[in-house]
Amino acid sequence: MKANSSFLKIFLSTAIPFGLIMSLVITFQRDNIFIGAIAGVVAGIMFGLILAAFVKRQETKLQSEDKLFEGEKVLLEGPTNHFLKLESRGGWLTLTSSKLAFRSHGKNIQNTPVDLKISDIEKAVVSATLFIIPNGLKVILKTGNSERFIVTNRKLWVEKINSLLS
Structure with a gap:
């Protein structure tokens, strides 16, 4: 059941915003709200399904079967995006x-x-991607530098990382 709810969450969190944006773009391009709405729904569903399927495929491919990473017990793992320059x-x-x-x-x-x-690591904090999307994890290093990731369950990541620091 957890795998299905994860797929659904990914699908909905990508299909709805993408569909709404595409509806607006196509409505203004075609000057027709009906065509814009239909095209937005179709584009949102297609994009959401493709992205959710890709994420689930990557999960099964990359997840550690023995719960070990380079000989250490895995405390938490998951798909992510890491920002490196642009x-x-x-x-x-x-x-x-x-x-x-x-x-x-x-x-x-x-x-x-x-x-x-x-x-x-100095601390981990939640952050927003593009200043509005609540899916960011910012890891602040003792040097003052930081690394940014896009994760699912960002509050859990922050909690787990910070618990190791005390």
Whole structure:
């Protein structure tokens, strides 16, 4: 049941905003609200299904079967996007007791892994992607630098990371 609710959540959270935006764009292009509404619904459904299917495929491909990552017990893991300069790189985020690790799924221009030692992290906070979308995780390092990720269940990520810091 959890897998189906996760698929549905991804589908709805992408289909609805995309469909609404496409409805507006097509309505203004065609100067016809009926065509805009129908095209927006169809575009939203198609985009939502494609994105949700891709995320679920990546989950099954990247999730650790033995709950170990490089010999350490996995505390939390999931699909993510990591921001590196201007690129938002898709991949997998894994939290162990000693590090937070990002691994790209390989379809990105920059495939460099990111390994953040827990001892180097000042704190983790929730953030908003593009200042409005509530799906961001910001990891602030003791150096003052930070790493940003898009995650599902961002509050759980913040809670788990911060619990390792105390």
